[in-house]
Amino acid sequence: MSQKKKTDNEEEALEGALSPIVNRLIDKNFEKSGDKIASQMAPLIGGAIREQIKSQKDDIVDALYPVMGNMISKFVTKSFEELLNKINQQIQSGLSTQTIKRKLKAKLKGVSETELLLEENAHAKIKAALLIHKESGMLLTKVENEDANLSDADMLASMMTAIRSFVNEWVASNQEHQELGEIEYGGNKIIIEASGSSYLAVIVEGAAYTKTYNKIRHALEEIVLEYGDEIQEFQGDYSQLKQEEIEKKLQELLFKESDTKNKQAKENKTHPLLYIVPLLLLLFFAYKSYESYVDESLKDAITHNIVTTPALSPYAITIDVEDKNAVLKGRVPFAYHKELAYKKAAEIKGVTQISNNIEIIPTLTDPMQVSAQIAYLLKGLNLSSANRLNYTFDYKNLHLFGTIDSHKQKESLLKELSTIKGIENIQDDIIVTPLKINTALYFGRGSYKLSPLAQKELLSLLIKLKKKERAPLLVLDAYSDMIGSKAKNTSLAQKRMQNIIDFLKTYDSKLTFKSYVHHNPPKGVDPQKDHDKARCVTITAKEEK
Amino acid sequence: MFSYKIVLVGNFGVGKTSLIRRFVENSFSEEYLSTIGVSISKKTIGNATIMIWDIEGHTEFKPIFKQYLMGAKGFILVADLLRQETIEALQNHIDLCYAVVKDAPICIALNKCDMPHEISQREIEEISKLSPTVLKVLKTSAKENEAVEDLFLTLDTRIKESIKAD
Numbered sequence: 001m002s003q004k005k006k007t008d009n010e011e012e013a014l015e016g017a018l019s020p021i022v023n024r025l026i027d028k029n030f031e032k033s034g035d036k037i038a039s040q041m042a043p044l045i046g047g048a049i050r051e052q053i054k055s056q057k058d059d060i061v062d063a064l065y066p067v068m069g070n071m072i073s074k075f076v077t078k079s080f081e082e083l084l085n086k087i088n089q090q091i092q093s094g095l096s097t098q099t100i101k102r103k104l105k106a107k108l109k110g111v112s113e114t115e116l117l118l119e120e121n122a123h124a125k126i127k128a129a130l131l132i133h134k135e136s137g138m139l140l141t142k143v144e145n146e147d148a149n150l151s152d153a154d155m156l157a158s159m160m161t162a163i164r165s166f167v168n169e170w171v172a173s174n175q176e177h178q179e180l181g182e183i184e185y186g187g188n189k190i191i192i193e194a195s196g197s198s199y200l201a202v203i204v205e206g207a208a209y210t211k212t213y214n215k216i217r218h219a220l221e222e223i224v225l226e227y228g229d230e231i232q233e234f235q236g237d238y239s240q241l242k243q244e245e246i247e248k249k250l251q252e253l254l255f256k257e258s259d260t261k262n263k264q265a266k267e268n269k270t271h272p273l274l275y276i277v278p279l280l281l282l283l284f285f286a287y288k289s290y291e292s293y294v295d296e297s298l299k300d301a302i303t304h305n306i307v308t309t310p311a312l313s314p315y316a317i318t319i320d321v322e323d324k325n326a327v328l329k330g331r332v333p334f335a336y337h338k339e340l341a342y343k344k345a346a347e348i349k350g351v352t353q354i355s356n357n358i359e360i361i362p363t364l365t366d367p368m369q370v371s372a373q374i375a376y377l378l379k380g381l382n383l384s385s386a387n388r389l390n391y392t393f394d395y396k397n398l399h400l401f402g403t404i405d406s407h408k409q410k411e412s413l414l415k416e417l418s419t420i421k422g423i424e425n426i427q428d429d430i431i432v433t434p435l436k437i438n439t440a441l442y443f444g445r446g447s448y449k450l451s452p453l454a455q456k457e458l459l460s461l462l463i464k465l466k467k468k469e470r471a472p473l474l475v476l477d478a479y480s481d482m483i484g485s486k487a488k489n490t491s492l493a494q495k496r497m498q499n500i501i502d503f504l505k506t507y508d509s510k511l512t513f514k515s516y517v518h519h520n521p522p523k524g525v526d527p528q529k530d531h532d533k534a535r536c537v538t539i540t541a542k543e544e545k
Numbered sequence: 546m547f548s549y550k551i552v553l554v555g556n557f558g559v560g561k562t563s564l565i566r567r568f569v570e571n572s573f574s575e576e577y578l579s580t581i582g583v584s585i586s587k588k589t590i591g592n593a594t595i596m597i598w599d600i601e602g603h604t605e606f607k608p609i610f611k612q613y614l615m616g617a618k619g620f621i622l623v624a625d626l627l628r629q630e631t632i633e634a635l636q637n638h639i640d641l642c643y644a645v646v647k648d649a650p651i652c653i654a655l656n657k658c659d660m661p662h663e664i665s666q667r668e669i670e671e672i673s674k675l676s677p678t679v680l681k682v683l684k685t686s687a688k689e690n691e692a693v694e695d696l697f698l699t700l701d702t703r704i705k706e707s708i709k710a711d
């Protein structure tokens with residue numbers, strides 16, 4: 001309850017802060033007066049907005065998204081300030097408005113001339129679109145073409161979210177401000193378009209050009225504008241969500257492009273024969289359309305009979321009827337399903353023949369899911385250590401390359417991959433480059449206690465060790481700051497090493513150690529200047545026994 | 546129709562993946578295959594679809610863990626009855642969960658109870674007092690299928706109540 005109140009207040013504050021910008025933005029058309037916008041927005045950025053943006057990024061993105069689309073979400077992150085600073089500089093350095101206009105346009109649209117040309121001939125096919133709750137990864141709704149064969153959209157949504165988290169976290173820690181935009185696999189692509197509290201994952205076949213991206217962006221804009229609040233409040237209860245309406249919006253994404261294309265095609269196809277033998281053709285068409293009407297209604301009847309059979313409804317089975325001959329196509333996991341589909345088709349009167357071309361694929365797998373699964377396995381490994389793994393996946397054939405730091409990790413990776421159904425061949429070009437163990441721990445003056453930092457170091461050392469096939473002999477070297485007596489320093493060194501050994505052994509009792517006490521600081525450390533660095537124990541590994 | 550996310554959290558090797566496998570596909574394996582990153586499973590109970598996130602066990606803190614916890618409606622924290630340090634780590638895990646999703650209900654599994662172990666009723670009570678959000682502390686065994694259903698269903702019931710109340 002109190003949280004709701006808080007968001008209400010925040011919303012008010014936000015509205016107050018944002019309405020001047022939003023209103024101005026709506027008033028002015030961006031394309032027509034880019035320079036004007038720049039000069040209007042620049043002073044605003046300097047003030048309170050900047051703070052708001054930092055603390056309430058998601059809200060801001062949602063509020064502005066319908067107005068300016070994804071551009072805003074990029075703006076709100078670092079490049080927002082950068083871009084505007086740049087614009088400011090240009091204005092100040094007295095560039096002509098014309099130049100700015102052009103630059104802005106190019107920048108905002110992100111289009112190159114070649115791309116515009118390519119776009120003319122592009123045919124990207126959107127196979128499916130999933131609207132996903134950003135934070136939790138729950139699938140809000142989805143639409144798909146009959147040939148999309150999404151076997152488990154819930155799963156895909158969660159996995160995509162996990163991958164997004166990986167990548168975005170990685171990117172964030174690397175200071176480059178960009179979000180995960182797309183994942184590629186085979187000839188397909190998953191395009192990700194995010195707003196504040198939801199994102200769209202769109203599966204596209206073939207090349208995608210600016211047009212496709214714009215279309216996706218537009219769909220998300222409309223959804224956020226109309227259902228943004230509901231989505232933000234979504235707690236898991238679908239009855240609170242206007243799923244069907246949102247679905248309708250998404251559906252447009254699937255059809256629009258091809259529909260307009262068909263229309264164009266029809267317009268161009270006014271055949272001259274039509275004027276020469278009109279009657280003949282008319283008759284022909286009448287007959288054809290009667291026939292196709294019969295076929296069409298047979299098709300509908302069969303489709304209905306199949307999709308209403310619960311055992312068959314999860315599988316995309318397509319039915320074609322021509323001259324009363326029905327052809328069944330699709331992929332199912334068991335022969336049982338194939339026969340059941342045949343039976344259901346045969347129940348319809350009027351069908352003269354049925355060809356059952358349904359394929360039995362022992363485990364129905366979606367190449368995209370397979371690829372997503374591989375992607376996050378590898379991303380996980382890459383994040384957790386010095387691994388540099390990469391892959392290409394062309395349905396069923398996986399090519400792995402790059403480096404990994406232990407055979408053990410590689411084996412467990414291959415093992416996990418082997419449990420992913422849908423990978424048939426693995427071409428393994430992974431090179432194992434062993435992890436180097438080389439840790440230095442520092443101690444306070446006269447102290448042998450392990451600092452929190454030292455404990456953290458030891459824990460990450462343990463994790464590294466866990467990845468090795470066989471635990472190496474650990475060599476401890478204790479160095480001295482040369483302050484105080486030799487005896488005192490020796491005793492301290494021994495206690496320090498014992499503490500380290502005890503700590504490590506509570507986690508892994510099988511570890512073995514060898515320890516050495518030195519009466520000097522480590523090489524290259526001047527105890528006079530750097531006594532903090534001199535009171536140190538290093539841990540290295542002896543691999544070969 | 547409901548759909549929500551829960552996350553299992555706990556040190557490595559305590560049996561998170563095993564509990565999920567027991568619950569989702571009613572199977573168990575002695576072999577230890579450490580989870581890499583995150584692995585997601587799905588289970589339908591009545592009219593609810595639960596997405597179960599299994600994250601790799603950890604002792605050190607990585608910022609990415611927070612991201613995985615985000616948007617969860619509940620947590621299952623797992624410790625290993627045979628390893629005291631995994632029990633001691635529970636407080637940390639609770640704090641982390643609380644920091645990301647305030648007030649989300651938590652069930653705690655003290656796993657591998659099929660093995661000889663020593664834990665007093667008092668200790669169990671202490672664990673249940675670690676946070677007011679702790680619903681239940683259960684001794685579980687993924688191997689012998691003990692209290693696994695109870696663990697997930699207790700959480701499911703509470704989450705459904707809270708979703709409906711909203």
Ligand SMILES: Nc1nc2c(ncn2[C@@H]2O[C@H](COP(=O)(O)OP(=O)(O)OP(=O)(O)O)[C@@H](O)[C@H]2O)c(=O)[nH]1
Pocket residue numbers: 555556557558559560561562563564574575576577578579580581600601602603656657658659660685686687688689
């Ligand atoms: N005896 C017994 N062994 C168990 C039980 N649950 C898990 N194990 C074993 O403990 C080991 C680790 O189990 P996992 O489920 O992989 O542990 P995890 O918490 O997922 O580990 P990470 O993925 O590394 O974080 C495996 O060898 C399991 O067979 C149990 O209830 N009883």
Ligand SMILES: [Mg+2]
Pocket residue numbers: 561562563578579580599600601602
């Ligand atoms: Mg696991």
